[in-house]
Amino acid sequence: xxxxxxxxxxxxxxxxxxxxxxxxxxxxxxPSLFWYVQHPNKGLQLLLKYTxxxxxVKGINGFEAEFKKSETSFxxxxxxxxxxxxxxxFCVVSDWAGANNLFFGTGTRLTVIP
Amino acid sequence: DAGVIQSPRHExxxxxxxxxxxxxPISGHDYLFWYRQTMMRGLELLIYFNNxxxxxxxxxxxxxxxxxxxNASFSTLKIQPSEPRDSAVYFCASxxxxxxxEQFFGPGTRLTVL
Numbered sequence: 001x002x003x004x005x006x007x008x009x010x011x012x013x014x015x016x017x018x019x020x021x022x023x024x025x026x027x028x029x030x031p032s033l034f035w036y037v038q039h040p041n042k043g044l045q046l047l048l049k050y051t052x053x054x055x056x057v058k059g060i061n062g063f064e065a066e067f068k069k070s071e072t073s074f075x076x077x078x079x080x081x082x083x084x085x086x087x088x089x090f091c092v093v094s095d096w097a098g099a100n101n102l103f104f105g106t107g108t109r110l111t112v113i114p
Numbered sequence: 115d116a117g118v119i120q121s122p123r124h125e126x127x128x129x130x131x132x133x134x135x136x137x138x139p140i141s142g143h144d145y146l147f148w149y150r151q152t153m154m155r156g157l158e159l160l161i162y163f164n165n166x167x168x169x170x171x172x173x174x175x176x177x178x179x180x181x182x183x184x185n186a187s188f189s190t191l192k193i194q195p196s197e198p199r200d201s202a203v204y205f206c207a208s209x210x211x212x213x214x215x216e217q218f219f220g221p222g223t224r225l226t227v228l
Contacts, residue, residue: 032214043118043205043219044157090157094214102214104157 002027004093006105014113019063019078021108023091026072033074034092035065038107044090050074061085086112118220120206126226132194135223137206138187145213148181148191149205151222157205162213163189169213196227 007022025031032051036044048059055067061084065076074091091105119138127133139146147162161171166183174181178197183189193200203224207217 034216036219041221041224043207043221044217045219046216049216102159102217106156 002031002093002095002103004091004103004105006089006091006108008108009106010109010111012111012113013081015083016080019076019081019085019110021076021089021091021110023065023074023076023105024072025074025091025093027093027095029095032094033065033067034094035059035063035074035076036090036092038088038090040087047076047089081110081112083112083114086110118206118208118218120204120220120223122223123221124224124226126228127196128228129197130195131227132192133196133200133225133227135191135204135206135225137189137191137220139189139206139208140218141187143208143210143218145209145211145217146183146189147207147209147213147217148189149207150202151205152202160191164213193225196225198227201225201227 004025013019034049035047037047038044047063048057050057050067058064063078065074067074088107088109090107094102121136145164148160149157151157160173161181162169163183179193181191203222205219205222207219209215209217
């Protein structure tokens with residue numbers, strides 16, 4: 001069975017400090033994993049995706065995530081937070097079997113303090 | 115491409131009224147999805163289409179909800195009659211050739227049922 005757990009519902013960082021948003025997944029198959037970002041009053045936008053190629057995935061806006069099979073994790077990081085990074089972030093796992101096998105995490109709200 | 119287009123952006127209606135939400139997917143995308151987002155339940159997949167054909171509507175909450183896709187460039191989600199608990203943000207998304215691959219989201223329709 002597929003599932004995804006975002007370990008923190010809210011993360012607060014100071015501008016210019018590193019960002020870490022945690023995601024653990026469970027999957028019976030080799031999963032595809034995604035991070036989406038949702039800014040206030042906007043739709044979700046893809047940040048990056050992992051599909052069994054390189055385990056370190058680089059995305060837009062300086063974000064990256066590392067797929068760690070042994071830890072079943074896919075944490076999202078950024079070296080230096082910017083005010084514009086304040087948003088909701090969703091970790092998503094799929095097993096490519098169909099849209100009803102696309103599992104969204106509950107989201108992590110990132111606050112960036114000036 | 116303009117991305118996924120949804121209308122209206124905001125809808126306020128009274129209980130018992132019919133509500134129709136509209137979506138234009140990205141041209142050339144084979145899959146179209148309707149989601150509902152609330153604070154309590156997060157992001158829920160309601161229904162998705164492949165080449166205009168509904169594939170899985172198991173997420174549609176009740177018979178009051180119906181969705182159609184008369185052609186590749188237009189879909190509607192209808193609620194009749196509407197109830198206050200239907201208040202939510204409704205997102206339309208599309209993907210190119212695989213329902214579990216990257217999805218492109220519209221800006222959403224914020225529905226308020228009084």
